[in-house]
Amino acid sequence: MTEVSVAKEDEAATGDLVVLKSVNKHFGALHVLQDIDLTIARGEVVVVIGPSGSGKSTLCRTINRLETIDDGSITIDGKPLPHEGKELARLRADVGMVFQSFNLFAHKTVLENVTLGQVKVRKKDKKAADGRARALLDRVGVGAQAEKYPAQLSGGQQQRVAIARALAMEPKVMLFDEPTSALDPEMINEVLEVMQQLARDGMTMIVVTHEMGFARSAANRVVFMADGRIVEEASPDQFFSNPRSDRAKDFLSKILHH
């Protein structure tokens, strides 16, 4: 028994926070994730890019089990992803998620959106939750909107609230599933700036995005996916200036020369 716990501590010490091993998933006949191996270290910012339908969003959603996997294993902070139930809920509370379509709770105010998880999952008292929520809303620059409803906010504001809502849970890792894809162009930067700041503060982040600028400036590592496989993993400099695979070269030539 002692050895097991020592082994666990070692794993934590090496700093691997999210580990995916030979993960496979099918949607019917479509093999969306094919033998995915991916390790994300504590404090690392990993940007996942790739063409539409390459499985990158699905990959992101398997990490907090919004999508189940067919085989392979996913561990978070040394713990394998549990099945549906209390254990899984506990784990999800430690994994922040930001969606493409914001998904703010439409019937609750901005402030209530950010306090809900703290009160109902973290069991904080209302006052402490309010305080933290307001601080986070200020941090992402929407403090003045706290009493409004999501529908009264712009897309960029909504997404920043969604980031605050996820941060309120004090997550170990944040997942971003195309956080700027549903935004008007002039609102993309305000969201990216919040994410940049978060990356500088040392948050572990997995970001699925088409924002190459963000990948260049904020990522420690770029993971390029195509057709359900990880085709290439490299530092942003390496990847953008000197991609190794033809698939990545082809992809980059299509998006960078406009």
Added chain:
Amino acid sequence: MFDFLSNYDDPSLLGAFWVTVQLTVFSAIGSLIWGTLLAAMRVSPVPLMRGFGTAYVNIVRNIPLTVIIVFTSLGLADIFGVAMGAPDDFELKYFRLAVLGLVAYTAAFVCEAIRSGINTVPVGQAEAARALGLSFSQVLRLVVLPQAFRSVIGPLANVLIALTKNTTVAATIGVAEAAFLMKEMIENEAQTLLIGAVFAFGFVVLTLPTGLFLNWLSKRLAVKR
């Protein structure tokens, strides 16, 4: 013209309608609770619960209410000895049996209205709630159902109006509500058309404001997306 009304004091016209109101209110509360639970079962991840919810709705909503109400009396009370906590007070016993029958029946319609409301809530709402670490029942209670209810106040108003009128079936097991009194009056008096008009008017007085109020409420509480 309305002299004959003073011949009736057990129940009086107002007394009979008061029983109708009581039947409606108790049945509405009961069927809202039971119907919500049924809807929760129908969307739950547990196959057994889903199966039960589906079977219940499809069986109960297809049985005539009269059959259900008569069964509470002839079946539950007479054969199985269900006394609803009032074995010696016949009036109360049959009133409660009628409420039980109305709840059992109306809940099936409430369930379907709420389930259609649940379907109007975007999947992302539940996903975001799950991603925060909320349990299935918390997701349902805190995020999905509050939005679902707001979108089905209109359909629920229909169910409530139907329920108000359906309480007349309680007369078949001797509950002295409006229709019971109407039947008695028609047997005794000559002005049958007038009697019909009086009771029709009474029901409109009950249901029209309900419908208008709930319609206003549904607009006020609509969730903006």
